[in-house]
Amino acid sequence: MRSNKSRALIVALALAGASLVGSSSANAAGTAPTLVLSGGSTVFGLSPAIIVATAGAPGNVAFSVGTTVIIGCEAVATTTVAPFVANCSWVPAAAGPATLNAVLTPTDAVTYTVVNAAPLTVKTGTPVQGVVPSPISLYVDTVIASGSTGALAPRFGVSCAITSQFIVGQTIVFRVYGNDADQGGAVLDSSNVASAFVTVAGVASPLPLSYGNHSGVAFWTAVLKTGTAAGLYNTLGVINFKVTVTTKDQSSVKTLATKLVPRMLNGVRVRVNGAQVYDRVSYYKTVSVNPPLKGSVGVWQSSFTPTSQVTLYAVPTN
Secondary structure, eight states, X not given: OHHHHHHHHXXXXXXXXXXXXXXXXXXXXXXXXXXXXXXXXXXXXXXXXEEEEXXXXXXXXXXXXXXXXOTTOSSEEOOSSSSEEEEEEEOOSSSEEEEEEEEEEESXXXXXXXXXXXXXXXXXXXXXXXXXXXXXXXXEEEEEOTTOOGGGSOTXXXXXXXXXXEEBTBEEEXXXXXXXXXXXXXXXXXXXXXXXXXXXXXXXXXXXXXXXXXXXXXXXXXXXXXXXXXTSBOOOXXXXXXXXXXXXXXXXXXXXXXXXXXXXXXXXXXXXXXXXXXXXXEEEEEEEEEEEEOOOEEEEEOXXXXXXXXXXXXXXXX
């Protein structure tokens, strides 16, 4: 009797052990595969950016910006051979920094677990010139005036060099040129500009821009003298400035139109079955307007990164 009881106990324990082992095997967690994000750099308003997810196992990847899933990238299949890659075409909604995320759902759900990629922070580029709410397009740079010597001499041996870093005592020259879309892209000059000036934070009166011949090139210029004497600009750090150009009222504008012109080949009109062949081409035509078109206002403010903005430094001590 005792032998039968012992034999029954051994069988029971064996069955229990097998049950525990089976349970442990069934509940064992799968391996977390790798998932790495890259790419995503682009310029706002330009072509889409490509986000690349490289996984350690095949599956589907869900891409998101912050917590918002990117439309069309909710479940992008990876390649079926290593490296397992999934791509997402992303059009940023705004310029500036953005955090990209991705989640991989492996095809083999037994061997692998769902895994999140480490967030990837990218910066969507801002158009340097910005968006001007008028037909006027402005382009601006800054140079050092000639004549500085010694500690105030140009750092790179030339005076008329586009730069963003100046020293107290140097004279800064703002150079501006632009075009007017209302005049078919005409150059902004003294014939069509009513006023042009540079407003500098810390300077009481705007700096007038003058148009003229500058070493064979025509553009607008304004001068900001820096120094420690009274009346000179001496605010260290970033120089906050704004360029404003207002065009004159116009009694006529140029508009884009199209017309048919005969197709020519080696100076001879092209004909097909006796009929002349024509091409449609674009051109600007002048249209009178009454009352006159009010002059437009173009404004330019730097949207460079802080390290590239115009900055004034103290005189070097060594």
